[in-house]
Amino acid sequence: MMETIKRHAFLAGLAAAVVVISLAVLLTAYFFYMGPNQTTRTVIRSTGSRAKALEQGKLFSEDLANELAQHVDRREKQHEDLLGYIRGLGAAREPLVEGLFPTSTDVNLRHSFKTAYDAKIATFMKTLGAGTPIVPTGKGGKGKKETDDLARAAAREVYRKFTMFAHPKESFERPTWVDQDIAPSVEVARYGQEDIWLMEDIVAVIAKMNADVMAAKKGVPAVVANVPVKELVSIRIRPGADALSETDMQSTSERYRPGAASAAPADISGRAPSLSGRYSQSGFFLILPWRLTVVVESAYAGELIRRLKGKETFLSVEAWRMNPITGISFSRLRTFMADVRGDYGKRGVALLEIVGESMVFQLAGGRVTTLVTAAKTPPEKATGKKTGK
Numbered sequence: 001m002m003e004t005i006k007r008h009a010f011l012a013g014l015a016a017a018v019v020v021i022s023l024a025v026l027l028t029a030y031f032f033y034m035g036p037n038q039t040t041r042t043v044i045r046s047t048g049s050r051a052k053a054l055e056q057g058k059l060f061s062e063d064l065a066n067e068l069a070q071h072v073d074r075r076e077k078q079h080e081d082l083l084g085y086i087r088g089l090g091a092a093r094e095p096l097v098e099g100l101f102p103t104s105t106d107v108n109l110r111h112s113f114k115t116a117y118d119a120k121i122a123t124f125m126k127t128l129g130a131g132t133p134i135v136p137t138g139k140g141g142k143g144k145k146e147t148d149d150l151a152r153a154a155a156r157e158v159y160r161k162f163t164m165f166a167h168p169k170e171s172f173e174r175p176t177w178v179d180q181d182i183a184p185s186v187e188v189a190r191y192g193q194e195d196i197w198l199m200e201d202i203v204a205v206i207a208k209m210n211a212d213v214m215a216a217k218k219g220v221p222a223v224v225a226n227v228p229v230k231e232l233v234s235i236r237i238r239p240g241a242d243a244l245s246e247t248d249m250q251s252t253s254e255r256y257r258p259g260a261a262s263a264a265p266a267d268i269s270g271r272a273p274s275l276s277g278r279y280s281q282s283g284f285f286l287i288l289p290w291r292l293t294v295v296v297e298s299a300y301a302g303e304l305i306r307r308l309k310g311k312e313t314f315l316s317v318e319a320w321r322m323n324p325i326t327g328i329s330f331s332r333l334r335t336f337m338a339d340v341r342g343d344y345g346k347r348g349v350a351l352l353e354i355v356g357e358s359m360v361f362q363l364a365g366g367r368v369t370t371l372v373t374a375a376k377t378p379p380e381k382a383t384g385k386k387t388g389k
Helices: 001-058 062-090 108-127 145-159 187-218 298-307 325-334 380-381
Strands: 228-239 285-297 314-323 349-361
Touching: 062 349, 108 187, 187 228, 187 285, 187 298, 187 349, 228 349, 285 298, 298 314, 298 349, 314 325
Parallel strands: none
Antiparallel strands: 228 285, 285 349, 314 349
């Protein structure tokens, strides 16, 4: 009997052990194989669903891909159209001397360029209706003071009929080589031509503003006392022209960095970056820093700044400064062409300084001054030294 019980107990224990081992194997298989396999199947099903959705949906569809390709083509066409537009604007510019650019070796043409440069400045004076006040400088003395006063008054009556004041040799960028006996190099003349075109844009803005304002004032004569811009003190175009040491300039651009032109190193062409920190890129565009100084009615200062943007040479205004001209400051500074403060009229006037840049595109076929190879910056342009007067 005991032997039978022992045998059954052994079989029962063996069966229990088999059951426990089987359960352990099943649990191990489930946790280490069936579970991850189920997760993999879930991921596969999800990926399949997404793939089917992408295939059937609009995102990344063949139609969308074709539409994006057409969009790229349109953008490329717009880019080419823009470059073509810029080339057309530049090609329409008339050079001062035909046949000189881009690489003529004719010395006579280069001599003619000097004469044409001054002739163009004379045209600017005419466009502005500008003249230079000439005031008698009597020595006074016993019995002569009254005569001197009468002469000054008579002269004042003459020059007050100008539309505005300007001086052909002082108010414009006029390089020293214009007065030299030797002919300028074509390279130097090329930069002179670009300066002329930039001044042409600035002069056009000033002349049109005066004309527009006076047209609204029907019956009022367009003379210095009435026009908004009364005197062109100077236009300067060169590296450093926009780098004023004073810090009270009012910035109109986030790129404005006072002193950038003088503090930063020059590029390989010798041209230093301007107030925006941009460099010229030979063969693509040329950066011409400029500064305009005028006597303007205070109420029209903002209008002049607004009008200076958007010309063919892509003018940008980086900063400006305005100082009111009072009777005291007029007498103290004595830098004005007017003989007395009253020559500017009765309304408030100010000395307005505007600094900015002109981006001149040099695309092939876009300007008569454009060279096939990159042009070097002439010495007077690269150094930033004064090239006028």
